[in-house]
Amino acid sequence: MKKITNLLLTLILGFGVSSCYDDDPINKFPVQGLTDITLSIASTNNVTGEGFGVPFTATIPQAYTEDVTVEALLKFVNGESRNTITIPAGSTSAPGNVNMQADDGLIDFNGRAVTLSMSGFSLDDNAQVGQPAAFNISSNEVSLTSYDLVQWDYDDGVVASRATMLFDWVDPASKDFDTRVFDSAFNLVEDAGSGSRYETDILNDTHPDGDYFLVVDIFSGSGETPWKFFFVHPDQTTVEVFEGVFTAAEVASGIVFPVIEWTKSTDINGNVSYVVTKP
Known part of the structure; x- marks a missing residue:
């Protein structure tokens, strides 16, 4: 050298x-x-x-x-x-x-x-x-x-080469939001409910290729609420952020969907990729 x-x-x-x-x-x-x-x-x-x-x-x-x-x-x-x-x-x-x-x-x-x-x-x-x-x-x-966070503090071996998601919102001390992920057939494939700020999840890389969407369940809280969604891709380097505002009516309804959508694809070499959008 x-x-x-x-x-x-x-x-x-x-x-x-x-x-x-x-x-x-x-x-x-x-x-x-x-x-x-x-x-x-x-x-x-x-x-x-x-x-x-x-x-x-x-x-x-x-x-x-x-x-x-x-x-x-x-x-x-x-x-x-x-x-x-x-x-x-x-x-x-x-x-x-x-x-x-x-x-x-x-x-x-x-x-x-x-x-x-x-x-x-x-x-x-x-x-x-x-x-x-x-x-x-x-x-x-x-x-x-x-x-403050774009990804929970996972160990490298736990995350491996998988994508992660993190949902954040304003005033988590008085508003309890949970997240669910469904496939295009409305099967529940991911579920996160902490009861505190941030809902996070590691996306299972064995989920079939196809379309998925994020649902936010609102267990408590009221009023207009800004939110952010962070998606870290499988390379554990590329990160995207999406944001929006739930209206007071949406918060009162107790559920909002789809908040975020993505399509999972796997190439011939087994490499997984995602295209993430806000509808």
């Missing part, structure tokens, strides 16, 4: 900066003085939760004859999280993951703003001993929303 040196962590100096790829032969930036370099980052998620990872792809403006180390920075209300990844020699991008703080000590149904950017870059400069490289880094910034 090459020894990576001269990692310079810098503050982000610009926003929304784009870059183009260089078709010239692979080379290195100069190793003397300060050299500007624009890094870019993208994420397939726009939401995250406490203790949950944020997937990203880091991109550099050109490939090098050696591995490159870059650092991603996730900034939230009262702290930050960093992670370094390696972009292999000859490549211009690589995937990574950086974790949201496990417990930020705040409770907010509507979530909190967090930002994701690139904050570090280094090359293997063993051939230039005594001539350290310094880089003036700029990066775009990705905005996400972090929620």
Whole structure:
């Protein structure tokens, strides 16, 4: 493994900066003085939760004859999280993951703003001993929303490669909501009722391919009620959030359906996927 040196962590100096790829032969930036370099980052998620990872792809403006180390920075209300990844020699991008703080000590149904950017870059400069490289880094910034929870704190072995769901609503201290999942033939296939905030479930991956829908049973409470539904896909990385408001009449009726719908599919390699929608 090459020894990576001269990692310079810098503050982000610009926003929304784009870059183009260089078709010239692979080379290195100069190793003397300060050299500007624009890094870019993208994420397939726009939401995250406490203790949950944020997937990203880091991109550099050109490939090098050696591995490159870059650092991603996730900034939230009262702290930050960093992670370094390696972009292999000859490549211009690589995937990574950086974790949201496990417990930020705040409770907010509507979530909190967090930002994701690139904050570090280094090359293997063993051939230039005594001539350290310094880089003036700029990066775009990705905005996400972090929620108290997007998935219950399951053990990895329990979740395995299955999807999970989590339902949240306003004023759970005075409103008791439970969730049920039915297939298209109205057979009950999943059932969650905790009597407190959050209804969560791991979807059984042995359920047949097909269409499913979420029912919310309302055991107590009254009045208009905002809600959110989080769906974490089997890769345990991709998370979606759906939201709405139950009317006072719906809450009074004691049951609302369908709240969310999804279609489960399995490919020839046994990989399970879901398409989730709000009707």
